[in-house]
Amino acid sequence: MSSATTTAEQWWDRFFRYGPYGLLALSTAVAAVTRGLVMTDAGVRAALVLVPAVLALHLAWTRYQDRVPKAPGWAAPAYFTVRTLLAFALSWCNPFFSIYAVLGYFDAGRVLGPRTMRAGLLATAVIMAGAQSGSGLPPATLMNWVVFGIVLAVHATLTMVFAQIGNREAEQARTQTDTITALESANARLEQALAENAGLHAQLLVQAREAGVADERGRLAAEIHDTIAQGLTGIIAQLQAATSTQDTDPALAREHLRRAAGLARHSLGEARRSVQNLLPSALEHDDLPGALEKTVLGWSERTGVRADFTVTGTAEPLHDEVGATLLRIAEEALANAARHARATRAGVTLSYMDDEVSLDVRDDGRGFDPHALPARRSTGGFGLGGMRARAERIAGTVEVETGPGLGTAVCARVPLVPHH
Structure with a gap:
């Protein structure tokens, strides 16, 4: 080990x-x-x-x-x-x-x-x-019960994902244990003649097993963070707004509940796709520019921040992994802007060049000191570290330009790999 x-x-x-x-x-x-x-x-x-x-x-x-x-x-x-x-x-x-x-x-x-x-x-x-749900237990009013039911449904989805992760890891462990046992039995018959090679072979098998499990955990963890966690954040914000306006403006409260329910349905679909290792739902029916445009518009509607989307160059169909990576980076960058930047305006630009595709996400928020961030962990983490890890998986890079009071610009560059 x-x-x-x-x-x-x-x-x-x-x-x-x-x-x-x-x-x-x-x-x-x-x-x-x-x-x-x-x-x-x-x-x-x-x-x-x-x-x-x-x-x-x-x-x-x-x-x-x-x-x-x-x-x-x-x-x-x-x-x-x-x-x-x-x-x-x-x-x-x-x-x-x-x-x-x-x-x-x-x-x-x-x-x-x-x-x-x-x-x-x-x-x-x-x-x-x-x-x-903001009401505690037990909920006191009908509105509190509705809010409680929506949040409970989201958390029930989260428990399904955690249980599925556990089942997957257990199944992988059983399969890998059977494989390793069979290989060790075969190596035992050659132990006297190939002792050194058998030891090296066993070591490589263990490393491959650890790498496979770590990669699967990292993928699922990143998917949960980019889909369910962000969905929960949006749902909680909408529910808190509904709770605070239910007495003064019932119509506005219902609108917040409608948005929360929509986010809950979207998060449920993303949870199922994460478990099944499918594409993000936004790319099922749209190409990358269309999916990014809807993502930016939806983010602007939820946050109240003006956001513009621009495409430069000649759009081309991209490999599924490239499109999914750029979409997830855009979602994470916008989520960071909503949580931390206090921006009044944001812009997203997708640029097609000769041999690469670049994605730029800018905001006019308060920015931050990049040198004051915690050191990146080996697991990749989330936030900026997670965006860099996603880009590196497909030989890309992510650069951040920012400073206190100067806004933030996130630039992701990945190879242009066409869809076949």
Whole structure:
């Protein structure tokens, strides 16, 4: 096993050991700051009892794992069930305790068996939907119930994706284990004559397995970030707007709900395509210029920021991977502009040249200091790192020009590979 894989496993082991304490501390701090806004006196008193109970549960579970490394089959599901019930009660007291409840998305596959993992993910989805719908649990009005139902549907889709990822990785592990076992059996018969070659061959097989699993995880993680995560961000923004206007302007609130429902349907379709490794839905019926134009117009409508789209050069049908890469980079750049730039105007230009295609996304926002960004991780990350990683997969590049108060320009250049 490579040192990178070992380091990743050690990191996840530390996260599952100490992460619950950090999430509990963070959610408790946020709940304490907002207690006067969203918590009743009874909720405060209940939280004062529940938070120590959750802390005691984690301490007991940590000590139990240290004493009994091979715990009985019922121990881990019992721990997950009790923890989820406590997280549900805390989120009832203050929706910001959902920061702690999100832990269920990460360790359901690790703690629960294949048959009960979906139930654990669904329980976590209910808690997160209650918190993100802005009404808490239980919803107080009919509008709150509608908002809760939409957000729950989105989170249920998210649980389907997480479960599918787990199933895919398990199937890959089983197939690869069978393959490696068969190859090791064949190599054993030649061990005396080809000992050195057999060792090298086994090492290459392990590296290929790790590379395949890492690539699949990276692809799915990037797809989730670029589709579901951005869809959830848009849905939450629309639902918050609907909640804030439901009393003063019911017609506007219904319009926000309509947009949220549309985003939810789009995110569901993207989730299914991500699992099946298909093209983005925008490229199913349009070429790249058409898909980019619709993306820019939709982004402008959701954010209220003026956005222009321009095509230069002679448009040509591109290879599916090239078109999907440029579309995802444009979506990510626009999402970054909406989240961070505070721009009043944006522009997207697609340029066809002799042997390459370039995509430029500009905004007049506040910009940032590129030298102050965190170092890029080896996994590629998301945001600017994710855009660069996508372009590099097809031998392209991404450059960023920006500065505090100077706006931001993202330029992606990839080879012009025609569609065959």
